[in-house]
Amino acid sequence: MKKYILDLTVRSVERVHERYVLIKLTQQDALPPMTPGQFVEVRVDGSASTFLRRPISINFVDKEKNELWLLVATVGEGTKTLAKMKSGDKLNCVLPLGNGFTIPCGRIVGHRMLLAGGGVGVAPLLYLGKLLKEQGVDITFLLGARSAKDLLMLSEFEKYGRVLVTTEDGSMGEKGFVTNHSVLQKESFDMIQVCGPTPMMKAVARYAREKDIECEVSLENLMACGLGACLCCVEKVRVDGDASSTVTKSDGDASTTVTKSDGDASSTVTKSDGDASTTEATNVCVCKDGPVFNIKRLLWQD
Secondary structure, eight states: OOOEEEEEEEEEEEEEETTEEEEEEEOSSOOOOOOTTOEEEEOOTTOTTOOSOEEEEEEEEETTTTEEEEEEEOOSHHHHHHHTOOTTOEEEEEEEESBOOOOOSSOOTTOEEEEEEEGGGGHHHHHHHHHHHHTTOEEEEEEEESSGGGOOOHHHHTTTSEEEEEETTSSSSEESOGGGOTHHHHOOOSEEEEESOHHHHHHHHHHHHHHTOEEEEEOOOOOSSSSSSSOTTEEEEEOOSSOOSEEEEEOSSOEEEEEOOOSSOOOEEEEEOTTSOOOOEEEEEHHHHOBEEEGGGBOTTO
16 A cells, blocks of 8 residues: 655544544545555654654544544644644645554455454544444444543444453443453354553454454554664564574474575464474564454463
């Protein structure tokens, strides 16, 4: 997908929580195509201590209003500067970056999907829910937070599917974590798509494996360039057939190393044979090869 560097105009900045703002951006020309799960690298102007762009998930694309929504957690100097922007300001963005969630081709009426999120990880699920609903998918959002006041954009999610919530203090919905919700035991789903804190995603992934349900997660590794050049967001994943760079094979009595080149980056694949199970792993850049991965590629459960 083609990438763009655009000076987008701030249409509004809405404080949706004491720690979050919703920034709505637009431009005169139509916004480029974007997929749920992709992200934007924004340049932070006016902050002397912020040198790198900030990666922000695409929260929503309103094609009728030609708006791009970014849900921003104000956790540091850079994001706090973004929260101070005013209507009419310009925000320099590189977009769209990465690979997003799987969207079914054609209408699949009756297909049941669970979209689970926690904290600011709920951001990409809103646009995802909209596109899935347009395909006839039966959507359930399962959103978790510490308390009722920390649940974000519930009225927006309700436009596209059933919304279930959990809170750690029991102030809204069922008490506990996302994986404690009774819907996981009472109902079945054809696919699960998840974004949120890593422990939550690992727990949902474990549930999906046990139930043999297709599952995708959006990783939130630390990112800088957003293009796969700086290598700070590397994640070890299973080899998917497109090869690796360095392969180390152990057969008990001897070992063999084979080196290959795949063009843009290098990675290491370790294969252990003999009496034990076989595992092949390779390094990928989450910003370029992800951030969305099918859990079958991840080594979380190994």
